Amino acid sequence: xxxxxxxxxxxxxxxxxxxxxxxxxxxxxxxxxxxxxxxxxxxxxxxxxxxxxxxxxxxxxxxxxxxxxxxxxxxxxxxxxxxxxxxxxxxxxxxxxxxxxxxxxxxxxxxxxxxxxxxxxxxxxxxxxxxxxxxxxxxxxxxxxxxxxxxxxxxxxxxxxxxxxxxxxxxxxxxxxxxxxxxxxxxxxxxxxxxxxxxxxxxxxxxxxxxxxxxxxxx
Amino acid sequence: xxxxxxxxxxxxxxxxxxxxxxxxxxxxxxxxxxxxxxxxxxxxxxxxxxxxxxxxxxxxxxxxxxxxxxxxxxxxxxxxxxxxxxxxxxxxxxxxxxxxxxxxxxxxxxxxxxxxxxxxxxxxxxxxxxxxxxxxxxxxxxxxxxxxxxxxxxxxxxxxxxxxxxxxxxxxxxxxxxxxxxxxxxxxxxxxxxxxxxxxxxxxxxxxxxxxxxxxxxxxxxxxxxxxxxxxxxxxxxxxxxxxxxxxxxxxxxxxxxxxxxxxxxxxxxxxxxxxxxxxxxxxxxxxxxxxxxxxxxxxxxxxxx
Numbered sequence: 001x002x003x004x005x006x007x008x009x010x011x012x013x014x015x016x017x018x019x020x021x022x023x024x025x026x027x028x029x030x031x032x033x034x035x036x037x038x039x040x041x042x043x044x045x046x047x048x049x050x051x052x053x054x055x056x057x058x059x060x061x062x063x064x065x066x067x068x069x070x071x072x073x074x075x076x077x078x079x080x081x082x083x084x085x086x087x088x089x090x091x092x093x094x095x096x097x098x099x100x101x102x103x104x105x106x107x108x109x110x111x112x113x114x115x116x117x118x119x120x121x122x123x124x125x126x127x128x129x130x131x132x133x134x135x136x137x138x139x140x141x142x143x144x145x146x147x148x149x150x151x152x153x154x155x156x157x158x159x160x161x162x163x164x165x166x167x168x169x170x171x172x173x174x175x176x177x178x179x180x181x182x183x184x185x186x187x188x189x190x191x192x193x194x195x196x197x198x199x200x201x202x203x204x205x206x207x208x209x210x211x212x213x214x215x216x217x218x219x
Numbered sequence: 220x221x222x223x224x225x226x227x228x229x230x231x232x233x234x235x236x237x238x239x240x241x242x243x244x245x246x247x248x249x250x251x252x253x254x255x256x257x258x259x260x261x262x263x264x265x266x267x268x269x270x271x272x273x274x275x276x277x278x279x280x281x282x283x284x285x286x287x288x289x290x291x292x293x294x295x296x297x298x299x300x301x302x303x304x305x306x307x308x309x310x311x312x313x314x315x316x317x318x319x320x321x322x323x324x325x326x327x328x329x330x331x332x333x334x335x336x337x338x339x340x341x342x343x344x345x346x347x348x349x350x351x352x353x354x355x356x357x358x359x360x361x362x363x364x365x366x367x368x369x370x371x372x373x374x375x376x377x378x379x380x381x382x383x384x385x386x387x388x389x390x391x392x393x394x395x396x397x398x399x400x401x402x403x404x405x406x407x408x409x410x411x412x413x414x415x416x417x418x419x420x421x422x423x424x425x426x427x428x429x430x431x432x433x434x435x436x437x438x439x440x441x442x443x444x445x446x447x448x449x450x451x452x453x454x455x456x457x458x459x460x461x462x463x464x465x466x467x468x469x470x471x472x473x474x475x476x477x478x479x480x481x482x483x484x485x486x487x488x489x490x491x492x493x494x495x496x497x498x499x500x501x502x503x504x505x506x507x508x509x510x511x512x513x514x515x516x517x518x519x520x521x522x523x524x525x
Contacts, residue, residue, distance in 0.1 A: 007394065007447060010312050011279045012493065018283050078281040079312045 009187030011079045016188060017135035019075045023146055024139055027070070034145035037063075038124040038154070042117050045161050046109050053109060053161065054101045060158040061097030063145040064090050071148050086180055090148065093173040097155075100164045110160035110210040119206055123154040127199055134190050142196075149196035152177045156200050159207035167211070174204050255301040255505045258486040260387065261436035262411045267329055269480040270505040271304030272297050272498075273442060273491035278321075279312035289493065291321040296495045298327060300502035306414070306440065306489045307353070308333040308364050309345060315352035322354060330355050331412075331440070333364035333391060339371020343379070360412055362389040366397055366404070373408060387411035393442050395423050405431050414440040417485070419478050419522050421446060429484035438486040441479050445490060450475050453525075460521045467508030472497070476504035478518045481511075 024031055037059055044056030068090020077084030110116040127150045128142040144150045156174045159167055178197040185193035257266040272294070280286035294305075305328055307315050315332070322328060332349045334342050350356040361376055363369045369390060376388040389412030392401050398415075405413060405428070413432060417424045421443070432439045445451060455471045468474045472490070479488045490501045510518060 010276060010310075012276050014493065015280050015283065015286060018286060019281075022283060075281065079279050081312070 009080075009184060013134075013188045013190055015079060016184075016190075017131060017137065017140045019071065020131050020135070020140035020142055020147060021137060023071055023075055024141060024143065027146065031143055031146065034063075034066075034143050038144035041154075041158075042120050045158065046113050046116070057101030057158065057161060058098045060155055061094040061101065063151050064094030064097060064155050066094075066145050067148045067151040068094065071146060076148075080184075082180065086177065087148075089173045089176065090151075093155075093170055096166065096170060097158070097162075100162055100166055104162065104164040104166070107161075107163050110207075112210055115206075116157070116160055116210055119157050119203065120154060123157060123199060123203065124150060127153055127196060130192055130195055134192050148177065149181060149193070149200075152181075153196065153199040153203050156203035157207050159204070160210040163211055171204065174200055253506050256480065256509065258438075258480070260411065260438045260486065262387070262438070267304055267487060268301055268505055269485075269487055270302060270476060270502060271306060271329070271331075271440070271487045271489040272302055273489035274305065274307045274314045274318060275311055275442075275491055277491040277493045278307070278314035278317045280317055281313050287317055287320055290317055292495055293492060293498050294318075294321040296498045297502065300499065301505055302502060303327055304329040304331065304440075304487050304489065306331040306442075307349075308335055309349055309352075310335045310364060315349055319352050319354040328355070329359045331360035331362065332358055333362045334372045334376070335364035335367060337368050339368040339375075342372045342375035343384075346379070346385070357383075357385050359385070360387040360389060361385045362391045362412060362414055364391055366390060366392060366400060369404065373404075373410075377409065387438075389413055389438075389440075391415070391440075391442070395421060398423065398428060402427055402431060405435060405437060410437060412438045412440055412486075414442055416443045417441045417479060417482070418444050418446050419450065419475055419519060422519075425482070429482060433484045439484050441485055441488040444479050444488045445472075445475055454522065457525050460517070462514075462517065466510035466514040466518065468510070469503065470500050472500040473504045474518065476501060477509055478515060480504065481509040481515055 041056055041059060044052045044059065047053055047056070068087040072083045072087025072090060077087060124144040128144070128147065130149070131140045131142040131147070132138050142150045144154050152174055159170055162170075178200050182194060182197040185191070185196070256269040258269050259266050278290055280290060297305075305318065305322075307318055309315060310333070330353060332353065334345045336345050346358065346361055350358065361379070363372045363376070373388070373390070376385065379385045380388050389410050390401065390404055391414035392398065393416045395416055401413070401415070404410065413428070415424050415428055417429070418441075429439065431437075451471060459468065459471065459474060463469070463474065466477065468477055476488055476490060479485055492498050492501060
């Protein structure tokens with residue numbers, strides 16, 4: 001006899017997937033606005049005008065805040081206390097994104113824009129369906145800006161739009177999320193959901209590869 | 220022991236249950252006519268049903284109104300079928316709050332929870348917090364969860380028992396952890412209950428802890444009777460043995476549970492479930508015949524052979 005990872009997860013899959021259903025129902029119809037913002041964000045993040053790029057990064061920061069405070073603190077935290085702490089870390093990261101967007105130096109964005117756009121739409125259009133596939137309930141859609149998995153994957157990719165030295169301070173939160181969510185999904189035996197932390201890990205690496213170098217920034 | 224309204228109702232409920240429960244009659248008429256299997260708590264000879272209910276994972280549903288309602292139905296089924304012993308812990312997320320909602324207006328309950336804090340001076344505060352969340356006072360049984368801070372907590376629990384703030388006190392472990400220390404406490408401290416893991420595959424407790432419990436007159440609550448559900452995952456696709464009916468068993472839940480409660484040292488097993496139909500299956504183990512020593516050996520051999 002010994003502990004397995006499954007023994008450390010204090011809730012069942014039914015309860016976990018109901019969190020997605022509940023948040024989607026509770027914020028409806030704002031869910032549509034979240035989807036719309038997710039679709040429009042590449043236009044802002046890759047825009048030639050600096051103020052649109054700043055607005056895009058601020059909206060990405062807002063998505064970190066809403067998924068952290070809404071899902072992790074408000075819904076997940078009551079059944080799994082570490083999620084609450086992680087939720088506040090999402091909020092702090094969102095604020096850091098916004099601060100870098102408003103006060104950081106402007107720059108032209110990722111070096112390979114086509115790849116960035118492909119990665120972005122893969123994240124916000126494909127990842128939400130993983131919770132649907134696992135739960136069998138379309139209302140469990142993991143929408144960007146509401147669900148932390150989709151938000152972390154797409155939000156980490158947005159690091160490609162930042163060349164501020166402070167971007168390194170953004171990395172611990174996605175990394176902690178990757179470990180935490182992978183352990184949770186493994187414990188729940190929801191193997192398909194492991195794609196979410198894997199996608200976030202790839203996004204972080206991809207973002208660092210695509211991000212503009214200090215020297216190439218127009219300043 | 221004085222008889223208050225709560226205990227009076229418990230006695231009436233148990234006595235009248237077998238004849239009056241429509242759920243039982245619908246499910247298994249031959250079992251409905253029998254009395255629920257009870258076990259006496261050695262210290263007081265108070266009888267409690269041999270099947271109780273755990274809340275680990277299953278009752279941690281947060282503020283989800285639909286799931287709270289479902290769990291309330293599970294608990295109602297448990298009570299309707301003769302259950303009284305409900306076990307929880309402050310470690311189980313929102314389970315104590317959900318239990319409080321589900322227990323509203325219930326009198327017939329043997330409420331057991333745990334003290335789970337490293338602060339050994341916070342025993343009373345922890346018990347009071349649990350009582351507020353459950354909406355009950357006093358608890359029938361307070362246990363030191365997984366021996367966390369057990370020295371300080373046990374001293375306070377002994378005081379609380381002598382002051383009438385709790386009826387029984389105990390200690391818990393699970394997954395076979397710290398059995399040596401557990402045994403030491405059983406041998407030297409005046410605990411009424413111990414809670415430990417015991418099931419068809421995890422039988423380490425048979426070596427020393429269960430015999431010691433009998434020798435010392437300590438009641439035994441068994442957690443993880445289905446090994447966290449893995450017994451079903453491993454065996455439920457396989458057929459029950461042809462002799463199962465002779466051992467008083469009609470499904471796998473009864474097979475696993477009757478093996479446990481037929482051990483002479485075991486007082487109560489506390490399976491957990493989220494589904495009403497599974498609760499009905501579990502509570503089937505509260506009725507009918509229990510396997511004898513030879514049949515218990517057959518059960519263990521059969522599972523090993525699969």
